[in-house]
Amino acid sequence: MVALGGGHGLFASLSALRRVTTDVTGVVTVADDGGSSGRLRRELGVLPPGDLRMALAALCGDDEWGHTWSEVVQHRFRSEGELHGHAVGNLLIVALWELLGDAVAGLDWVGQLLGAHGRVLPMSAIPLxxxxxxxxxxxxxxxxxxxxxxxxxxxxxxxxxxxxxxxPPAPPACPQAVKAVREADWVVLGPGSWFTSVLPHLQVPELADAILGTRARRLVALNLSPQSGETDGFAAHTYLDVLAAHAPDLRVDSVLADPMILEGERERHQLERAARQMGGRLELAELAAESASPVHDHDRFAQAFEHIFRAH
Structure with missing residues:
Protein backbone atom coordinates (compact mmCIF):
# COMPACT_ATOMS: atom_id res chain seq x y z
CA MET A 1 0.00 0.00 0.00
CA VAL A 2 1.22 3.49 -0.83
CA ALA A 3 -0.51 6.52 0.70
CA LEU A 4 0.14 10.00 -0.64
CA GLY A 5 -0.57 13.26 1.18
CA GLY A 6 0.74 15.25 4.11
CA GLY A 7 -0.02 16.53 7.58
CA HIS A 8 -2.95 15.25 9.62
CA GLY A 9 -4.68 13.62 6.66
CA LEU A 10 -1.75 11.37 5.84
CA PHE A 11 -1.28 10.68 9.56
CA ALA A 12 -4.85 9.34 9.62
CA SER A 13 -4.51 7.15 6.53
CA LEU A 14 -1.14 5.70 7.59
CA SER A 15 -2.39 5.04 11.13
CA ALA A 16 -5.21 3.01 9.58
CA LEU A 17 -3.22 1.28 6.84
CA ARG A 18 -0.54 -0.05 9.23
CA ARG A 19 -3.39 -1.92 10.94
CA VAL A 20 -4.17 -3.62 7.62
CA THR A 21 -0.72 -4.40 6.21
CA THR A 22 2.93 -4.44 7.24
CA ASP A 23 3.97 -3.23 3.78
CA VAL A 24 2.91 0.42 3.69
CA THR A 25 4.75 3.46 2.35
CA GLY A 26 3.84 7.07 2.99
CA VAL A 27 4.81 9.57 0.27
CA VAL A 28 4.82 13.07 1.70
CA THR A 29 4.55 16.59 0.28
CA VAL A 30 7.61 18.78 0.87
CA ALA A 31 6.25 22.31 0.53
CA ASP A 32 5.62 23.28 4.16
CA ASP A 33 6.99 26.73 4.94
CA GLY A 34 5.51 27.37 8.38
CA GLY A 35 6.36 26.67 12.01
CA SER A 36 9.36 24.54 12.97
CA SER A 37 9.62 23.06 9.47
CA GLY A 38 9.74 26.47 7.84
CA ARG A 39 12.40 27.70 10.24
CA LEU A 40 14.65 24.69 9.64
CA ARG A 41 14.07 24.88 5.91
CA ARG A 42 15.05 28.56 5.75
CA GLU A 43 18.03 28.22 8.08
CA LEU A 44 19.54 24.98 6.75
CA GLY A 45 18.10 24.62 3.24
CA VAL A 46 16.67 21.17 4.01
CA LEU A 47 13.39 19.51 3.10
CA PRO A 48 10.69 20.58 5.56
CA PRO A 49 10.69 17.69 8.06
CA GLY A 50 7.36 18.20 9.86
CA ASP A 51 4.99 16.20 7.66
CA LEU A 52 7.63 13.49 7.28
CA ARG A 53 7.88 13.32 11.08
CA MET A 54 4.12 13.02 11.46
CA ALA A 55 4.01 10.21 8.91
CA LEU A 56 6.71 8.30 10.80
CA ALA A 57 4.84 8.81 14.07
CA ALA A 58 1.70 7.40 12.45
CA LEU A 59 3.55 4.19 11.62
CA CYS A 60 4.63 3.58 15.24
CA GLY A 61 3.15 0.47 16.79
CA ASP A 62 0.61 0.22 19.59
CA ASP A 63 3.10 -1.26 22.06
CA GLU A 64 4.99 0.70 24.74
CA TRP A 65 7.96 1.29 22.41
CA GLY A 66 5.74 2.67 19.67
CA HIS A 67 3.68 4.89 21.95
CA THR A 68 6.78 6.27 23.66
CA TRP A 69 8.69 7.10 20.49
CA SER A 70 5.61 8.55 18.84
CA GLU A 71 5.24 10.96 21.76
CA VAL A 72 8.96 11.77 21.75
CA VAL A 73 9.20 12.71 18.08
CA GLN A 74 5.94 14.70 18.27
CA HIS A 75 7.02 16.57 21.42
CA ARG A 76 7.48 20.33 20.97
CA PHE A 77 9.71 22.47 23.14
CA ARG A 78 8.07 25.30 25.06
CA SER A 79 10.41 28.12 26.00
CA GLU A 80 11.19 31.78 25.57
CA GLY A 81 14.23 30.98 23.43
CA GLU A 82 15.22 29.71 20.00
CA LEU A 83 14.01 26.16 20.62
CA HIS A 84 10.41 27.26 21.18
CA GLY A 85 8.03 25.42 18.86
CA HIS A 86 10.59 23.01 17.45
CA ALA A 87 9.51 19.36 17.41
CA VAL A 88 12.06 16.82 18.66
CA GLY A 89 11.47 14.65 15.60
CA ASN A 90 12.20 17.52 13.22
CA LEU A 91 15.60 18.07 14.83
CA LEU A 92 16.36 14.34 14.84
CA ILE A 93 15.51 13.97 11.16
CA VAL A 94 17.58 17.00 10.12
CA ALA A 95 20.53 15.80 12.22
CA LEU A 96 20.52 12.46 10.39
CA TRP A 97 20.25 14.24 7.04
CA GLU A 98 23.34 16.27 7.87
CA LEU A 99 25.28 13.21 9.09
CA LEU A 100 24.30 10.88 6.25
CA GLY A 101 23.87 13.36 3.39
CA ASP A 102 20.87 11.37 2.15
CA ALA A 103 17.24 12.29 2.87
CA VAL A 104 15.83 8.81 2.31
CA ALA A 105 18.54 7.07 4.36
CA GLY A 106 17.94 9.52 7.22
CA LEU A 107 14.21 8.79 7.22
CA ASP A 108 14.87 5.05 7.12
CA TRP A 109 17.13 5.33 10.17
CA VAL A 110 14.47 7.25 12.09
CA GLY A 111 11.94 4.62 11.04
CA GLN A 112 14.16 1.86 12.44
CA LEU A 113 14.57 3.73 15.73
CA LEU A 114 10.80 4.16 16.04
CA GLY A 115 10.04 0.59 15.03
CA ALA A 116 7.87 2.02 12.24
CA HIS A 117 5.52 -0.43 10.53
CA GLY A 118 6.39 0.81 7.05
CA ARG A 119 8.43 3.45 5.27
CA VAL A 120 8.19 7.22 4.73
CA LEU A 121 9.51 8.99 1.63
CA PRO A 122 9.46 12.59 0.36
CA MET A 123 7.61 13.15 -2.91
CA SER A 124 10.51 15.20 -4.27
CA ALA A 125 14.22 15.38 -3.61
CA ILE A 126 14.13 19.18 -3.18
CA PRO A 127 12.02 21.54 -1.05
CA LEU A 128 9.16 23.07 -3.01
CA PRO A 168 10.04 25.20 -9.30
CA PRO A 169 7.79 23.66 -11.95
CA ALA A 170 8.32 20.01 -12.91
CA PRO A 171 10.52 19.22 -9.89
CA PRO A 172 12.45 15.94 -9.66
CA ALA A 173 10.61 13.11 -7.94
CA CYS A 174 12.13 10.97 -5.21
CA PRO A 175 13.10 7.80 -7.18
CA GLN A 176 12.15 5.50 -4.30
CA ALA A 177 8.67 7.08 -4.18
CA VAL A 178 8.19 6.52 -7.91
CA LYS A 179 9.29 2.90 -7.52
CA ALA A 180 6.94 2.35 -4.57
CA VAL A 181 3.94 3.67 -6.52
CA ARG A 182 4.73 1.58 -9.59
CA GLU A 183 5.09 -1.60 -7.50
CA ALA A 184 2.09 -1.05 -5.21
CA ASP A 185 -1.11 -3.09 -5.07
CA TRP A 186 -3.08 -0.03 -3.90
CA VAL A 187 -2.41 3.71 -4.07
CA VAL A 188 -4.37 5.92 -1.67
CA LEU A 189 -4.87 9.67 -2.24
CA GLY A 190 -6.28 11.70 0.64
CA PRO A 191 -7.64 12.64 3.01
CA GLY A 192 -5.91 15.91 3.82
CA SER A 193 -5.55 19.53 2.81
CA TRP A 194 -6.77 19.10 -0.74
CA PHE A 195 -4.81 21.83 -2.50
CA THR A 196 -1.64 21.84 -0.41
CA SER A 197 -1.21 18.17 0.58
CA VAL A 198 -3.05 15.97 -1.93
CA LEU A 199 -2.91 17.68 -5.33
CA PRO A 200 0.84 18.53 -5.23
CA HIS A 201 1.73 14.88 -5.85
CA LEU A 202 0.13 15.20 -9.27
CA GLN A 203 2.32 18.21 -10.08
CA VAL A 204 5.58 16.22 -9.90
CA PRO A 205 5.86 14.76 -13.43
CA GLU A 206 7.61 11.45 -12.70
CA LEU A 207 5.40 10.80 -9.68
CA ALA A 208 2.25 11.76 -11.59
CA ASP A 209 3.25 9.40 -14.42
CA ALA A 210 3.70 6.63 -11.88
CA ILE A 211 0.29 7.32 -10.29
CA LEU A 212 -1.40 7.31 -13.70
CA GLY A 213 0.56 4.35 -15.07
CA THR A 214 0.76 2.01 -12.08
CA ARG A 215 -1.05 -1.30 -12.23
CA ALA A 216 -2.16 -0.69 -8.66
CA ARG A 217 -5.76 0.04 -7.84
CA ARG A 218 -6.38 3.62 -6.77
CA LEU A 219 -8.50 4.81 -3.87
CA VAL A 220 -9.45 8.39 -3.04
CA ALA A 221 -10.40 9.04 0.60
CA LEU A 222 -12.43 12.20 1.09
CA ASN A 223 -12.18 14.59 4.02
CA LEU A 224 -14.60 14.55 6.93
CA SER A 225 -15.19 18.31 6.75
CA PRO A 226 -14.20 21.34 4.65
CA GLN A 227 -10.94 23.00 5.62
CA SER A 228 -11.12 26.66 6.47
CA GLY A 229 -9.23 28.68 3.89
CA GLU A 230 -8.86 25.87 1.33
CA THR A 231 -12.13 24.08 0.80
CA ASP A 232 -14.77 26.23 2.48
CA GLY A 233 -18.11 25.60 0.81
CA PHE A 234 -17.02 22.36 -0.88
CA ALA A 235 -19.72 19.79 -1.48
CA ALA A 236 -18.54 16.18 -1.34
CA HIS A 237 -18.31 15.87 -5.12
CA THR A 238 -16.26 19.07 -5.42
CA TYR A 239 -13.16 17.25 -4.13
CA LEU A 240 -13.38 14.88 -7.10
CA ASP A 241 -14.18 17.70 -9.53
CA VAL A 242 -11.00 19.53 -8.45
CA LEU A 243 -8.95 16.33 -8.57
CA ALA A 244 -10.17 15.61 -12.11
CA ALA A 245 -9.42 19.20 -13.19
CA HIS A 246 -5.80 18.88 -12.03
CA ALA A 247 -5.35 15.33 -13.39
CA PRO A 248 -7.83 14.74 -16.24
CA ASP A 249 -6.40 11.30 -17.07
CA LEU A 250 -6.57 9.98 -13.52
CA ARG A 251 -8.80 6.94 -13.11
CA VAL A 252 -9.76 5.57 -9.70
CA ASP A 253 -11.26 2.33 -8.47
CA SER A 254 -12.86 3.46 -5.21
CA VAL A 255 -13.93 6.66 -3.51
CA LEU A 256 -14.25 6.33 0.27
CA ALA A 257 -16.41 8.78 2.22
CA ASP A 258 -18.20 9.04 5.54
CA PRO A 259 -21.97 9.48 5.04
CA MET A 260 -21.84 12.40 7.51
CA ILE A 261 -20.43 14.61 4.73
CA LEU A 262 -23.48 14.09 2.53
CA GLU A 263 -26.45 16.36 2.92
CA GLY A 264 -29.30 14.32 1.53
CA GLU A 265 -29.84 11.94 -1.38
CA ARG A 266 -29.14 14.59 -4.03
CA GLU A 267 -25.60 15.10 -2.77
CA ARG A 268 -25.04 11.37 -2.57
CA HIS A 269 -26.11 10.96 -6.20
CA GLN A 270 -23.79 13.79 -7.22
CA LEU A 271 -20.88 12.10 -5.47
CA GLU A 272 -21.71 8.72 -7.00
CA ARG A 273 -21.82 10.33 -10.45
CA ALA A 274 -18.49 12.11 -9.90
CA ALA A 275 -16.90 8.82 -8.77
CA ARG A 276 -18.27 6.99 -11.85
CA GLN A 277 -16.92 9.71 -14.13
CA MET A 278 -13.45 8.92 -12.77
CA GLY A 279 -14.06 5.20 -13.22
CA GLY A 280 -14.68 4.41 -9.57
CA ARG A 281 -17.29 3.20 -7.16
CA LEU A 282 -18.47 5.11 -4.10
CA GLU A 283 -17.92 3.33 -0.78
CA LEU A 284 -19.60 4.78 2.31
CA ALA A 285 -18.48 3.90 5.83
CA GLU A 286 -18.52 5.53 9.25
CA LEU A 287 -14.97 6.80 9.64
CA ALA A 288 -15.23 9.58 12.22
CA ALA A 289 -14.34 9.21 15.86
CA GLU A 290 -17.03 9.91 18.42
CA SER A 291 -15.70 13.31 19.41
CA ALA A 292 -16.70 16.95 19.21
CA SER A 293 -14.47 17.64 16.22
CA PRO A 294 -14.45 15.60 12.99
CA VAL A 295 -11.35 13.38 13.18
CA HIS A 296 -10.82 9.87 11.87
CA ASP A 297 -11.17 6.85 14.11
CA HIS A 298 -8.15 4.79 13.09
CA ASP A 299 -9.82 1.43 13.69
CA ARG A 300 -12.92 2.38 11.70
CA PHE A 301 -10.75 3.76 8.93
CA ALA A 302 -8.73 0.52 8.89
CA GLN A 303 -11.90 -1.60 8.71
CA ALA A 304 -13.14 0.44 5.75
CA PHE A 305 -9.82 0.03 3.94
CA GLU A 306 -9.77 -3.71 4.62
CA HIS A 307 -13.34 -4.13 3.35
CA ILE A 308 -12.50 -2.37 0.08
CA PHE A 309 -9.20 -4.19 -0.42
CA ARG A 310 -10.83 -7.58 0.11
CA ALA A 311 -13.74 -6.77 -2.20
CA HIS A 312 -11.29 -6.15 -5.04
Missing part, protein backbone atom coordinates in the same frame (compact mmCIF):
# COMPACT_ATOMS: atom_id res chain seq x y z
CA UNK A 129 6.80 26.01 -2.86
CA UNK A 130 3.12 26.04 -3.71
CA UNK A 131 1.54 28.77 -5.79
CA UNK A 132 -2.22 29.10 -5.85
CA UNK A 133 -4.62 31.04 -8.05
CA UNK A 134 -7.12 32.45 -5.56
CA UNK A 135 -10.32 34.38 -6.20
CA UNK A 136 -11.65 36.93 -3.74
CA UNK A 137 -8.59 37.49 -1.57
CA UNK A 138 -10.03 40.96 -1.18
CA UNK A 139 -13.67 40.43 -0.10
CA UNK A 140 -14.60 43.71 -1.77
CA UNK A 141 -13.49 42.32 -5.15
CA UNK A 142 -14.76 38.72 -5.03
CA UNK A 143 -14.06 37.89 -8.68
CA UNK A 144 -10.51 39.20 -8.78
CA UNK A 145 -7.92 36.41 -9.06
CA UNK A 146 -4.63 36.73 -7.20
CA UNK A 147 -1.53 34.52 -7.02
CA UNK A 148 -0.41 33.46 -3.55
CA UNK A 149 2.87 31.70 -2.83
CA UNK A 150 3.68 29.46 0.11
CA UNK A 151 1.78 26.60 1.73
CA UNK A 152 0.77 28.61 4.78
CA UNK A 153 -0.53 31.51 2.67
CA UNK A 154 -2.46 29.18 0.37
CA UNK A 155 -3.92 27.11 3.21
CA UNK A 156 -5.06 30.12 5.25
CA UNK A 157 -6.37 32.41 2.52
CA UNK A 158 -9.79 34.00 2.90
CA UNK A 159 -10.33 33.61 -0.84
CA UNK A 160 -11.36 30.60 -2.93
CA UNK A 161 -8.46 28.49 -4.17
CA UNK A 162 -9.00 27.63 -7.84
CA UNK A 163 -5.79 25.81 -8.77
CA UNK A 164 -2.27 25.14 -7.56
CA UNK A 165 1.15 24.68 -9.12
CA UNK A 166 4.64 24.00 -7.80
CA UNK A 167 7.74 26.16 -7.72
Missing amino acids: DIEAEVAGVDPDVPDEVSTLRGQVACASTRGRVRSISLV
